[in-house]
Amino acid sequence: xxxxxxxxxxxxxxxxxxxxxxxxxxxxxxxxxxxxxxxxxxxxxxxxxxxxxxxxxxxxxxxxxxxxxxxxxxxxxxxxxxxxxxxxxxxxxxxxxxxxxxxxxxxxxxxxxxxxxxxxxxxxxxxxxxxxxxxxxxxxxxxxxxxxxxxxxxxxxxxxxxxxxxxxxxxxxxxxxxxxxxxxxxxxxxxxxxxxxxxxxxxxxxxxxxxxxxxxxxxxxxxxxxxxxxxxxxxxxxxxxxxxxxxxxxxxxxxxxxxxxxxxxxxxxxxxxxxxxxxxxxxxxxxxxxxxxxxxxxxxxx
Numbered sequence: 001x002x003x004x005x006x007x008x009x010x011x012x013x014x015x016x017x018x019x020x021x022x023x024x025x026x027x028x029x030x031x032x033x034x035x036x037x038x039x040x041x042x043x044x045x046x047x048x049x050x051x052x053x054x055x056x057x058x059x060x061x062x063x064x065x066x067x068x069x070x071x072x073x074x075x076x077x078x079x080x081x082x083x084x085x086x087x088x089x090x091x092x093x094x095x096x097x098x099x100x101x102x103x104x105x106x107x108x109x110x111x112x113x114x115x116x117x118x119x120x121x122x123x124x125x126x127x128x129x130x131x132x133x134x135x136x137x138x139x140x141x142x143x144x145x146x147x148x149x150x151x152x153x154x155x156x157x158x159x160x161x162x163x164x165x166x167x168x169x170x171x172x173x174x175x176x177x178x179x180x181x182x183x184x185x186x187x188x189x190x191x192x193x194x195x196x197x198x199x200x201x202x203x204x205x206x207x208x209x210x211x212x213x214x215x216x217x218x219x220x221x222x223x224x225x226x227x228x229x230x231x232x233x234x235x236x237x238x239x240x241x242x243x244x245x246x247x248x249x250x251x252x253x254x255x256x257x258x259x260x261x262x263x264x265x266x267x268x269x270x271x272x273x274x275x276x277x278x279x280x281x282x283x284x285x286x287x288x289x290x291x292x293x294x295x296x297x298x299x300x301x302x
Contacts, residue, residue, distance in 0.1 A: 114190070119180065
């Protein structure tokens with residue numbers, strides 16, 4: 001092989017490997033940021049240290065009154081800024097041609113809740129004296145249980161959505177029976193997110209639904225208004241400060257754009273100083289994790 005061919009082949013090999021690196025680096029950054037956005041979650045557990053839990057005096061709210069049906073609402077201000085975040089409403093209607101009972105939820109002030117868009121409910125209709133049942137798909141407020149996970153990406157609903165619903169009537173053409181009652185079985189949880197000063201915080205509402213027209217809000221929780229992990233300055237030259245709000249020692253790892261661990265240690269509650277002077281310029285992924293939490297942040301090293 002001539003020297004010229006060897007030089008040309010070496011050049012093409014170098015260009016090819018560089019191109020691979022250029023593809024890998026942004027791909028890793030994209031995957032890293034995507035993983036961060038999808039891994040933001042909380043567990044429904046009042047004992048976790050990163051939750052502010054607010055106990056509420058249990059008060060049953062019902063649309064039935066001594067004078068007949070009414071519409072009653074219960075509001076929650078989860079961040080206590082004197083603006084309503086969530087409104088639970090119960091209403092009923094009874095008439096000669098039918099009626100309905102329902103409990104629903106809506107939100108405002110940069111608050112969003114999780115819904116289930118694939119609820120299968122059986123609807124029964126009476127035709128010629130016979131009841132015919134057929135399935136249909138509806139949306140309900142997502143029913144969560146203790147120790148379930150609330151994911152940031154699931155909490156996107158603000159408009160009025162049913163929690164429980166029952167309807168009948170449209171006589172004499174036909175009689176329709178329609179009921180969604182999965183919430184009527186003890187205590188369940190509503191998962192939500194609340195944006196405060198541009199930062200999303202997750203939480204949950206503990207709800208007991210007695211029947212189609214009565215509910216009781218028992219407590220609610222909101223993750224720390226201040227993030228339990230703060231890293232500054234960003235961008236950083238040499239030394240970075242990590243403020244850790246967790247009580248236990250947290251595992252701390254730094255990854256480069258190739259996914260390699262370049263630094264790791266333990267964090268204690270309070271302020272932690274980390275020396276990054278030995279690292280090259282670029283973007284790094286900081287990961288802090290413990291028994292029941294995982295936080296990832298991106299840092300630019302100048």
